[in-house]
Amino acid sequence: MPRPDLSPASGQQxxxxxxxxPAxxxxxxxxxxxxxxxxxxxxxSEDLPDHRDLDEARSLIDSLAGLLTAGTPHLGHHHAAPLRDGLKSLQLAFREASPIPDAPGDGPGEKFTGPVHR
Structure with missing residues (x-):
């Protein structure tokens, strides 16, 4: 296996x-x-349909919601809308997968998006 080039010139490139x-x-x-x-x-995932780790999913959805909340003004509606739709779908999927649903507003990412409803 080739080793990565760690020379200063490589870092500059x-x-x-x-x-x-672009941002x-x-x-x-x-x-x-x-x-x-x-x-x-x-x-x-079709490849791992039996894999489920809700703690990891919560962290990722929280991070996604924070990124989209902060990034939306820079993205514009054209880029942000499908990402927000994807976020909402993940939030709803989390609610369905959770054996003990969070109270409205307490689900993953909802501190950034507000409560998510169908």
């Missing part, structure tokens, strides 16, 4: 590469990664 990526793309990509990981921990 990586910094230049990341500098070329909208970084925020959106990070949100999609958080959504995907939360879905896996909710047992929604």
């Amino acid at each position: 990586q910094s230049r590469d990341i500098a070329d990526v 909208v793309e970084l925020i959106s990509t990070t949100a999609v990664h958080l959504m995907s990981a939360a879905a896996v921990h909710l047992g929604l």
Whole structure:
């Protein structure tokens, strides 16, 4: 297995590469990664349908809600709307998967989004 290039020149190239990526793309990509990981921990993955870790899912959904709350003004409606819809779907899936449902407003991410209803 090849070793990663840890030379200073390599670090400079990586910094230049990341500098070329617009903030909208970084925020959106990070949100999609958080959504995907939360879905896996909710047992929604086709590859791991029996996997469920609600503590991990809660942390990921909280983080996603915080990111979207802070990032929405920078994303604009066109990019933010589908991400917010995905967040709401995960929040509802969490509520359904939880053996003891949280009170309205206490579910994952609801401190940022407010209570989530169908």
